[in-house]
Amino acid sequence: RQNQVVHDIAITQNTFNIDLVLAQAEHAATGNSPKGWFEFKSGDNIDIVGNYFTGAPSVIGVTQHSDEGRTPWTKVKNLNIESNFVNSTYDVNLSRQFIILALIDPFNSNEPGFNTTITNNLVKEAVIVPMQSSGNDTTLMSHNTFTGQAGGGYGNCTVFAEGGPAIAFTFTDNIASFIANGLSCQIAPFGQSDCFPGGVFDHNVIVDTAAAGVTVNSFGAASILAPIKTAFSQVGFVNTAINDYRLSGSSDFKGDGTGGSDPGVEWSALVTALGFDPSAVAGPVVTTAGKVTISGAVRVGP
Numbered sequence: 160r161q162n163q164v165v166h167d168i169a170i171t172q173n174t175f176n177i178d179l180v181l182a183q184a185e186h187a188a189t190g191n192s193p194k195g196w197f198e199f200k201s202g203d204n205i206d207i208v209g210n211y212f213t214g215a216p217s218v219i220g221v222t223q224h225s226d227e228g229r230t231p232w233t234k235v236k237n238l239n240i241e242s243n244f245v246n247s248t249y250d251v252n253l254s255r256q257f258i259i260l261a262l263i264d265p266f267n268s269n270e271p272g273f274n275t276t277i278t279n280n281l282v283k284e285a286v287i288v289p290m291q292s293s294g295n296d297t298t299l300m301s302h303n304t305f306t307g308q309a310g311g312g313y314g315n316c317t318v319f320a321e322g323g324p325a326i327a328f329t330f331t332d333n334i335a336s337f338i339a340n341g342l343s344c345q346i347a348p349f350g351q352s353d354c355f356p357g358g359v360f361d362h363n364v365i366v367d368t369a370a371a372g373v374t375v376n377s378f379g380a381a382s383i384l385a386p387i388k389t390a391f392s393q394v395g396f397v398n399t400a401i402n403d404y405r406l407s408g409s410s411d412f413k414g415d416g417t418g419g420s421d422p423g424v425e426w427s428a429l430v431t432a433l434g435f436d437p438s439a440v441a442g443p444v445v446t447t448a449g450k451v452t453i454s455g456a457v458r459v460g461p
Contacts, residue, residue, distance in 0.1 A: 164201055164202065164203050164232075165201060165203075166202060166203040167203075167204045168202060168204070168205045168206070169206045170206065171206065171207075171208045171210065172210065172434050173210045173211070175197075175210060175211070175212045175213070175214075176213050176214040177196070177217050178214055178215065179214050179215045181215075182215035182250075182253055183215070183250065183253070186252050192252070192255065193217045193253070195259075196212055196217045196218065198220030198221070199220070200221075200224065200225065200230070200235070201223065201230075201232070201233040202236075203234075203235075203236050203237055204236075205235070207219070207238075207240045207241070208239065208240075208241045208242055208243070208432050209241075209242050209243065209433045210243045210244075211243070211244050212244070212245040212247065215247060215248065215250065216245075216247035216248070216253050216254055216255050216285040216286045217255055217286075218255040218256050218257065218259055219240065219257065219258045221258065221261065221262070222259060223261060223262045223264060223269065223272050224261065224263070224264035224265065224266060224267070224269065226266065228267075229266075229267040230267075231267065231269045233264075234262075235262055236272050236274050238272075238275045239276045239278075240275075240278075240280065241276065241279055241280070241432065242278075242424075242428055242429045242431075242433065243280045243282075243432075244429070244437050245280070245282040245285075245286050246283055246437070247283065247286060250285070254285065254287040254307070255286055256287070256288040256290060256291045256314065256319070257280070257288065257289050257305065258277065258289075258290050258291070259291045260291070260292050260293070260298065261292075261293035261294065261295075262275075262293075262294055262295040262296070263294030263295075265322050271295070271296055272296070273297050274298075275295060275297070276299045277290070277298070277301075278299065278301045278302050278303065279303065279424050279432075281303075281304050281402075281404055281424050281429060281437060282304065282305045282306070282307070283307075283402075284307045284308060286305075286307055287308075287309065287314065288307065288317070288318075288319055288338075289317060289318060289333075290318045290319070291314065291321075292319065292320040292321075292328070292354070293320070294323025295323075295325050295326070297327045298325055298327070298328050299329045300328075300329065301329065301331045302331075302416070302420070302422070302423060302424060303335070303423070303424065304335075305333065306334075306336070306391055306399075306404075307335075307336060307338075308368040308369075309338075314338075315339045316338055316339065316343035317336065317337060317342060317365070318343070319343045319345070320344050320345065321345035322346075323346070324354055325358070326356060326357065329359040329360075330359070330363065331359065331360070331363065332416040332417050332420065333363045333364070333422065334363070334364040334366075334422050334423040335364075335365060335366070336365070336367075336369075337366065337367050337368065337371050337377065338369055339371055341365075341378065342354070342355065342378060351378075360382035360383075361381060361382050362384060362415065362416050362417050363378065363382060364383070364384050365378070365383045365387070366387075366393075367389050386411055388411075394410065395407050395409055395410025395411060395412065396410075403438040404423065404424060404426075405424075406423065
């Protein structure tokens with residue numbers, strides 16, 4: 160059924176806003192959180208680039224299966240999630256993962272998906288866990304900045320893996336919190352190699368916000384850059400009050416990424432993809448009683 164695969168999709172320079180008040184009311188009434196910014200189950204050559212996410216925190220759901228029946232023809236491959244800005248309002252009851260990457264069917268047989276790149280995304284604290292993985296092949300996470308640090312209902316770790324291993328998984332040049340559990344493996348016998356066989360982890364800035372005892376070897380030998388910081392305020396960002404998450408010249412990590420690059424997002428590429436500078440948007444969009452308030456500058460356009 161190859162002719163049925165949706166392919167060559169570009170999702171670029173959109174604004175996704177999940178109404179915060181409605182999301183909070185739904186959670187209070189039912190315990191449910193917003194299902195996701197969007198979710199898809201099949202596709203080839205998909206680019207999600209330069210989008211702005213705000214309002215209630217949610218998730219990009221990539222779930223290559225249906226819990227209602229067999230869908231052996233579904234497959235997600237050649238997925239690129241790049242240079243997006245997630246600027247949601249923090250609510251511990253609504254906190255989510257940035258992405259759920261589930262490229263196997265846990266209920267029935269299907270062909271696993273493969274080849275995912277997640278790079279140069281700026282994801283602020285309302286979205287807690289960078290990734291929940293459930294069976295994928297050849298995934299690269301590089302040069303992302305994740306500032307979530309407080310555990311919530313959807314995990315208490317940097318990357319959560321279950322269901323099936325993440326084969327050929329690479330996690331490099333990222334800035335993120337260890338939170339409390341770092342790489343959390345839910346595949347017996349629950350070792351890092353069980354969830355990330357052949358995984359590559361290096362040149363990452365991992366902030367020990369929960370005093371969990373992070374070392375340079377916590378994700379494998381020399382996987383984390385020294386010195387270990389215990390707060391994001393110590394990383395050396397230019398000005399987080401206006402969303403300027405570039406590394407300053409005085410940062411201990413300036414130029415310490417692969418090939419002399421800076422760990423975290425590459426700012427000029429992020430600005431070009433978004434079509435605006437995140438430092439011009441000081442706060443998230445907040446919806447109250449049918450009105451929209453934007454804290455910071457107002458951006459008009461895509």
